[in-house]
Amino acid sequence: MKIKYDIGIDTVYIHFNNQLVKESYEVNPGFIIDYSDKDLIVAIEILDASKKFPSPGRIEYESA
Numbered sequence: 001m002k003i004k005y006d007i008g009i010d011t012v013y014i015h016f017n018n019q020l021v022k023e024s025y026e027v028n029p030g031f032i033i034d035y036s037d038k039d040l041i042v043a044i045e046i047l048d049a050s051k052k053f054p055s056p057g058r059i060e061y062e063s064a
Contacts, residue, residue, distance in 0.1 A: 005049065005057045012046040012056050 019036040030047040049056035
């Protein structure tokens with residue numbers, strides 16, 4: 001998994017794999033899910049991230 005915050009366009013990208021994106025759906029305003037041709041989630045995009053999260057550039061990772 002790869003998480004990137006692009007401060008220039010205020011977008012968070014969460015990539016789960018490197019498959020090609022077949023379709024994208026905006027499930028809520030500013031929340032886009034990208035799907036592969038096998039209907040697997042490839043990525044999630046969050047637009048206007050600073051309006052939705054207090055610190056979009058601060059990322060914590062936890063594995064249980």
